[in-house]
Amino acid sequence: DGRADMDLVRRALARAEELGFDSAWVQDQVAGDVPLLESVSLLCYAAAVTRSLRLGVSVIVFPIRNAVQLAKNFSTLDNMCDGRAILGIGLGPVFAGDAYFQIFGTRADQALRRFNEGLKIMRALWEEPRVNYEGEFYTLRDTAMEPKPVQKPGVPVWFGAQHPSALKRAARHADGYMGAGPTPTPKFAGIVQRLREYLEQEGRDPAGFPISKRVYLAVDRDAARAKQRLDEFFQARYPWMIQRNPDFVADICVWGSPEQVADGLRPVLDAGAEMIVLNPLWDFIEQMDALAEEVIPRLR
Template sequence: MQFAIGIPQFAFDPLELRCFLVRAEELGFDGAWTQEQIIGSESFIGPVELLAYAAACTERIRLGCAVFVTPLHNPVHLAKSIASLDRLSRGRIDVGVGIGGRGLPFAAFGVSSEDLVDRFTSGLQLMKRLWTESSVTFSGPFWQLQDAVMEPKPVQQPHPPIWFGANYPNAVRRAVRMGDGFIGAGSSTTARFRELENIARKAMAEFDQPDFAIAKRVYVALDDNANRARARIDRALKSLHGRGDIISVAAYGSTEDVVRGLSEVTDCGAEYIVLNPLFNDLEQMEWLAAEVIPRLV
């Protein structure tokens, strides 16, 4: 088992964030992950900028975003940003990609919701080629390049690991065919993750991908007062995801309660868990490292 921590992304003091990142590395977390929310009422720091800052604050810990909603991005720009992050971090970047769910304002980005899968797969293919080929000629329905050169290449070869966010069977199978790992969304339940994990395992055998990785983001709230923990994480999740029926995705309460919730996730086949507090981030991270993780490894 490996464990990562969610990087605080709400409006914050940069010096406090530096202390958080340094401490995450000292505590031995395997990774530190961001999310992407471009439009929303929360004061949410962008993932590319935050990962660049995190790279400057740390030496060892891997850094990732789960997920970039890639149809909202120009793949040439995104490929350049990720290659630059991989260089700045000396090869510590993980890249989460996803198509995006209902309710996203696709029109604000000049994107039609009718061709998302084609745009997603075509854009990912283009990014991989820009990372790995000396010169790229690409002719597709959305982007065209002629003898395009992108330097420098990422440190990691052939490119940084690609993690897919997916919530449907076809998307999970696509992840196994095209990616290096599947990461279950924090907004999905453990039961739903179990269903998708089973699909991923079958696809791994079908496509001969034994090294494909499986992960899950889990929102956590530690508090000896379980009712208080529930109320706080419920408010935070409603604010983050814009809906009020999401508390069932979180692990909250005492150490025993959170260990029990996370054990259910590991029992479903997760090999890597992104632990994501949504308040008192440093205090929660210390508690997780001292009392929760030792009981799960």
């Protein structure tokens, strides 16, 4: 019915910690049909009910957010969770034109400039006692922000990106990379290869740069049933993706028995993912149990 089941969220986070998972991630959507809670607010809730999970968002469309406000949001979150926050940011659907950006009082042709300027401001507010900045979109005069994030010099900022120019930007400025769930594994492998080349060109060690990918999955010994449920989910929630590519589910999802799911995840690791954001779409606690007990051991 579209209402949030916060008891399920709390129980799922508690079970994730019991099972030893590394991190919990949320998606971001401010305006749209998919019923997603606002990402920063949800992460603050997660901070209050967890003790060990790192907490991240994959990814916030950065140009539509006020960079000063987002800096404060994530400084606050990092204090609430004692240094476990990760901020994922992306440029957003700039190739789709102004329709999306106009909702937030901006334009697609401003997105990159807002992104670059906002990143400078956000990190400066985290790192410096006072900030003076004169830009196209922001003017800061002797501006302070306290408290600073627990993590130094600030909250890790991971980029979501695919275009070569965006990957170059990630190699220059990001603290990590998050591959999108809708990206097929062969394409992800090419992205990782290119990103590592760009990191080397920037004089950065690729071995010290975290690379992750989100993967939609369903653990079910009845593989046909799992595939049918995935088809139904994406047709209901993301019909435009199916319209663009009728093989969308087969291209990006992993499903079936624990053995089949492990076999489907292994190529993602081989492609360069050092961390996989395992993204079940229903029966979250049961899926976590199956992943922890029957799938992950097969990948070690």
